[in-house]
Amino acid sequence: MPQPERSRVYVLTVDQIASRSNPDRAGTxxxxxxxxxxxxxxxxxxxxxxxxxxxxxxxxxxxxxxxLDLVRDGGWSVGLGQGGVRLPLPEATRAATGEAFYAARDAVTRAKKSALRFALESSDQQRGADLEAIVVLLLHLRERRTAGGWEVADLLAAGATQTEAAERLGLTESSISRRVAAAGIRAEVAATGAIVRLLSELDGTVGVSTPDQEDDR
Incomplete structure (x- = not known):
């Protein structure tokens, strides 16, 4: 008998890069x-x-x-999947199943082969592909950011004003303004808000998986 699904669930499947030659970081x-x-x-x-x-x-x-945080870290391949999940949810994530988990698995497989180590898969395939393209542009912007740019970006993300950031870093407000512009911080804030809205609007309604269909996976 078909089982109910919960729609618009986001699953991250994350795999450590070069784990055989680096210390295991998954647990921490x-x-x-x-x-x-x-x-x-x-x-x-x-x-x-x-x-x-x-x-x-x-x-x-x-x-x-x-x-975004995991990609910035540089040690992970990150797959973001969207879709339904089988209900009731189990206690452990590794026991869960559903379209969102299949999508995340497909996404991390592609992420391992991508330059920025990120991929997105959705049950709404075309809009998912469009969203991935936008996220990749955002990742390219973040990849070019200098350490100084990240200093300011992190302070602003934590709630500091530009004046407060200038005081904490011992810089003038004009210097902070130049860092904000060079780091593309305002563009990132606008893009991130847009991506979140688009992710929230993805059609999460998928065909309910039967046990036989899941066995075929």
């Missing part, structure tokens, strides 16, 4: 993500196999924010 990263975001996760970050982990949320802003 899972702990940190759960400590910071546990109240906003449908399913906590959970190690699935080796150096890979998954998490699930219905919060588009959180899903995007975590994905």
């Amino acid at each position: 990263t899972v702990e940190e993500l759960n400590r910071r975001h546990h109240e906003r996760l449908l399913l906590a970050a959970d190690r699935t196999a080796g150096d890979e982990f998954q998490l699930a949320t219905d919060d588009a802003a959180l899903a995007l924010g975590i994905a």
Whole structure:
């Protein structure tokens, strides 16, 4: 008998880059993500196999924010999947299933072969592809940001004003303004807001998976 699904769920499947030659970071990263975001996760970050982990949320802003942070870290391939998930949700993420998890699996497989180590898959395939293209442009902007630009970006993201950022960094307000412009911070804020809105509007209504259909996966 078909099982109910919850739509508009975002799943991140994340795999450590070059794990055979680098220390295993999956465990500590899972702990940190759960400590910071546990109240906003449908399913906590959970190690699935080796150096890979998954998490699930219905919060588009959180899903995007975590994905951007992990790509910035430089040590991960990040797949963002959107779609339905099988209900009732299990206690452990690794026991969950549904279209969002299949999408995230496909996405991380592609991410491993992409220059920026990110990919997005959705049950709404065309709009998902369009969104991936926009996120990749944002990632290119962030990749070009200098350490000085990140100093300012992080302070502003934490709630500081430009005046406060100038005081903390020992710079003039005009210097901060130039860093903001050079780092594309205003463009990033606008793009991030747009991406979150578009993610939230993705059609999460998918065909309900039957056990036989899931076996075919």
